[in-house]
Amino acid sequence: MASIDNLKNKIINDDKIASEKILDEGKQKAKSIIDEAKRKSDGIMSDMKEKAEKDGKDQKERMLSRAKLEARNNILRAKQNSIDLVLNKTLENISNMNDEEYTEFIKKLLLNSVETGDEEIIFSAKDKNRIEDSSIAEVNTELKSRGLKGELKISSETRDISSGFILKRGGLELNCSIDSQIRILRDSLEGEIANLLFEGI
Numbered sequence: 001m002a003s004i005d006n007l008k009n010k011i012i013n014d015d016k017i018a019s020e021k022i023l024d025e026g027k028q029k030a031k032s033i034i035d036e037a038k039r040k041s042d043g044i045m046s047d048m049k050e051k052a053e054k055d056g057k058d059q060k061e062r063m064l065s066r067a068k069l070e071a072r073n074n075i076l077r078a079k080q081n082s083i084d085l086v087l088n089k090t091l092e093n094i095s096n097m098n099d100e101e102y103t104e105f106i107k108k109l110l111l112n113s114v115e116t117g118d119e120e121i122i123f124s125a126k127d128k129n130r131i132e133d134s135s136i137a138e139v140n141t142e143l144k145s146r147g148l149k150g151e152l153k154i155s156s157e158t159r160d161i162s163s164g165f166i167l168k169r170g171g172l173e174l175n176c177s178i179d180s181q182i183r184i185l186r187d188s189l190e191g192e193i194a195n196l197l198f199e200g201i
Helices: 002-095 099-113 125-130 133-145 178-197
Strands: 120-123 153-158 164-169 172-177
Touching (some): 002 178, 099 125, 099 133, 164 178, 172 178
Parallel strands (some): 120 153
Antiparallel strands (some): 120 164
């Protein structure tokens, strides 16, 4: 009987040892699985955080680039608008000159525009009556002193221009209307006027 009890106790003890061993192995395996899952989870979280930071940085840089571009475009528009105002004011000032001021202006423009000194001057109908022959005679005298022909004459033609004139020689015409001159000079004027208006901006 004692031997049966001993055998029974041995089986129970062996089973207990075996079950504890299995339980320990199960705990170890579970711990290993949990640790691996945590490591993978931490890796995923780290990657997501890094990606979020990178995306945030990229988005911030994109926003800054857009803001800089918008600011630059706004400044450019402001410059263009200001230049338009200056050029329009120039045209307005020329239009508002009295006859004496305007005649002096035309004389200077003629002296700077003629090539040979024997061109015909085509004015608008308004300016044809405004510019005296004596003023053209003064320009001719000055042209002769510069070694040019000094034979400018006012054409019987008129043109639809607001101010200035057209120089005609043979079949060639040079448009010296103020509108045309400002269009031609606009590129160089833009840089100069922008520098004056926006120095330091």
